[in-house]
Every structure is written in C-alpha cells, then in structure tokens.
Amino acid sequence: MVHSYVMGIGEAEAFSERLKRELLALEAANVHAMLESETLVEEVLQGLEAATHCVDDMDKWLGTFNVKLRRIREDIESIETRNNKLEMQSVNNKALIQELDKLLERLCVPSEYATCLTGGKFDEARMTQNIEACEWLTGALRGLEAPNLDSTYGNMRAVKEKRAELEKLKATFVRRASGFLKKYFANLVDSMMSDKNYFSQRGQLKQPDHADLRYKCRIYAHLLLHLKSLEKNCLRPLRKAYCSSLNLLLRREARDFANELRASTKVSISPTTWLEGSPGGNQIGNSTDTSALSDAYIKMLTIFIPLLVDESSFLAHFMCFEVPALVPPGVGANGNKRGSNDDLGIMNMNSNDSKDDLQSLNESLQDLLDGIH
Template identity: 80%
Template sequence: MLQNVEACEWLTGALRGLQVLHLDPAYAKMRAVKDKRAELEKLKATFVRRASEFLRNYFASLVDFMISDKSYFSQRGQLKRPDHADLRYKCRTYARLLQHLKSLDKSCLGPLRKAYCSSLNLLLRREAREFANELRASTKASRNPTVWLEASTGGSQSGNSADTSTVSDAYAKMLTIFILLVDESSFFALHVL
C-alpha cells in the first residue's frame, strides 16, 4: 500500500513539474518534453484506471465479507447495533490514495463514490432486514388490530395496554437502530469519500 501511495506522489510531482506553467517557454516547446508529458499522461490514465478498479473491488469484497459473516448481525434473542468500526478502519486505510486519485483525475471519484455507496447500501439494507426480522421474532403482539385501535383511542382496557406497550417498545427500538444506521451512513459519506 505504501509503495502505491509513493508511486502516486511521484507521478503527481512529475506531472506538475512538466506543466507549461512551471517550465521555461523554450523548454515547453521541445519535442522531448512533449513526449515525456504524453508518456506521463498515459501513465496517469493507467494508474487511475487500475487504482479505481482496485478500490471498487475492495469496497464490494469488504461488504460481501460482512454480509456472509453472521456475527455482524443480530442473533436470535438479542438485538444489537451493527458495528462498522472494522469497515471504517479498512476504508480509511485508502483515504490517502483517494486524495491522490482526486488530484490526478477528479472524474474518477464519481464512479468510486457510486460503487462505495451501492456496496454500503447493500450492507445497510441487509442489516435493517435482519434487525427487523429479529425484532419481529422477539415481539409478540396481539393479532387483533382492533385491540390496538381501542387502546389508541382511549379505551380503558388494562389487558390491551400490555399489547400496545410491547408494540411501542419494538417500534422505539426499531427507530433507534434506524437512526444509528443513518448516522453511520452519513459518517461514511463525509469522511471516506
């Protein structure tokens, strides 16, 4: 990884050194300088393409691994917030490479952002679905919807209040986790790309 970043820094420096602004006008018109600039542009395009392809595959493989590992999801009988610390750490490892890619070719960030967001979206959907399934399995509410309606309209049946409080508790848990998932996704959007 360190060698890739160093290569990127060298390439960025070489391209900046051969810009017309940094050269004497007499040198800028020389054929050797033009040839070297064209060679570096070709090298830049190849590097950006390969690094972008690597990062797209990397994001997808991280999410695939997390989806296939059941320990990331709520287990039967326990609701837990998904832990993305490992994903965050692994993505931050390549933050410096992303900055260099941005300086070399800003147009490569759009497809990278799309690949990252679609992978993260897939993970968040799976986590939300697993959490909802576990929540549904752990909540035992009355099957009679009129019981809920009577309780919400002010009916004074004490037996029904337990049913509605169970549903209310489940709904509150679901909203709490959903808000945490939204916070997590906005964190990634702001700090990684």
C-alpha cells in the same frame, strides 16, 4: 698664392695672366683626373643603382609587411572578438546544461515509481510505496505545466513526449486503482454478509458495528485523495460502487434486525403490517401492546438513525466530498463522542459549499440509503 709673388701695382696684368695660365693648368689636370676615375664613377653609379633597387625592394617588402601586419592585427581583433563570444557562449552553455539537467530530472521516471504505477500491488503493506508514487506523479505532472515550466520548454518535443508518457502512467494507475477498489469494496461487504455473526439471529438482536469495516476502508483513504488529485472524475464510479456495496449491507442489517425485533415483540397485530405502518392495519387494543410497539420503534430508530448519519458523514469524508461536515468533528449523530474510527484525518472540510460536490453527495446518499425503510 698672392703671398708667393712680390709685385708692384704695375704688374697686375702680368699677375692676371699668370692666374689664367695656372687656372687652365688646373682645369686640364682636373679633366685628366676625371677621365682617369671614369671606372670608379661607373662603379659608384652601379652601386647607386643597386642601392636604388634595394630601396625599391625594401619599400615593396615594407608595404607587404604593412599589409600583412594590418591583416594580422585584424585577425587578432577578430580572434579576440570570437574569444569573447566563445566565453559568453561557454557561460550560456553551462547555464543551459544546468537547466537541461533540471529538466531531465523532471522528465526522468524513477524505475521504482514506474513499476509501482504500472504493476504494483495495492495490499496494505505496499500502500506507502503507492502513495509515494502518487505524490511523485502528481508533482511531475504539475512540474510540466505553466507556470512551473517555462513556455519555451513546453514546446519541446521531449517535454511533449514525456507529458504524454506521464498521462499514460496516470491513466494506467487510475484504472488499476479504481478496479482494485471496486472489487475491494464488494469483497469486503461480501465477507461480512457471509458471516452470520454480524447480523441479528433468532433470539439475539445484534447491533450493527461497522468499526472494522471503516478501519479497512480507511487504509485506502489517502489513496482516494490522491486519485482525486490525479483524476477527479474517477471518484464518481468509485462512490457508486462503495454506496451500492454498503447499501446491501445496511439493508441486510436492517431487515434482520427488524425481523428479530418483530419476533421478540408480542403484540396482537399481524406481523406483516406492524412495522410498515399500513393504514388498514389492526389497531392495538391495550396500552401494554402500544407500549411494546413504541419501544420497538424507538429501539429501531435509536440504533439505525445514528448509524445512517454516521455512515453518511463517513461517506462524505472517505470519498473526498468538499462539503461541510455533517456533524461536529468528534461528535456522533446522537450527541455522543465518536471513536477515532470516524475521523479520517485526511482533509479539512471547507465551509464554502461546492455545488457540484453537494449534488454528487446527494446522489451518493440516495444510492447509500436506497431501499432502507
């Protein structure tokens, strides 16, 4: 604008006036333009207001999304925590199932064993099954006792019920086996006593032979051993029954042998007093009678003393007394080697004496030898 005018220094006022006029014209034109653009301004303001509302809405939505994202993040963390717990629980459940399976195996009673324990027969052909059932029952009972079973399981109802069931099975089997053995011992001796060939007869001295008796008893030696492990007290009546039955046999053998020996020995002495050793008996008058009487005594003692000692030793082994052997293994009471019939092969005697078993053995020996003079 300055270059549009060529003025001198004196024309400065005129120049200033002109500038003022042009400024006023520009301002008037600007106001006019502004008045003409009022509609546009309103539209811009409305747009700005709408944009402000959108920004506010967006801020609210962003706040909402932020809250939701925070909750989702928390949910994800919670899910991860639960997932870790579930994985750990799954591992624990698998371990628990394995332990429960093992426990169920202990609690399960095989049908063949249950049948054998509650109603099986005791003949020789089925003794293997009976022994297997006894071994299983013994192991099952021990498996439900500490320390073989954790105390936590011991308090479980199922374990208590199964233990009661096993105890009932044990009581049933012990009762049945004890009843069978009592009858078996009695019938075995009765069958021998009913056969006269086992005993001395007129004109024939018969040396007692219990090999067959011991063989038939040895069939049930392992059964007695298992009965002792199941219920030790059940052996007392069995020992009593065995000794009472065998005592009848020994007394019959000794009586018949003594009667026949007395009849075959000719001495001048009353037959009712010579073996009894009565102080008031008649004296033997000559050396021949004395020698015959001495030979009779020696023969009687030579046969029956080893027999009674062997029977006592067999009793100690067969009836599972935990006492030292009465004679060295494999050697009879007379110093000779014994046959395999005397060696039960079911237990090794402990050198430490058991006072209870020694007392019980003494009582059984009294029952076994009662009335044998």
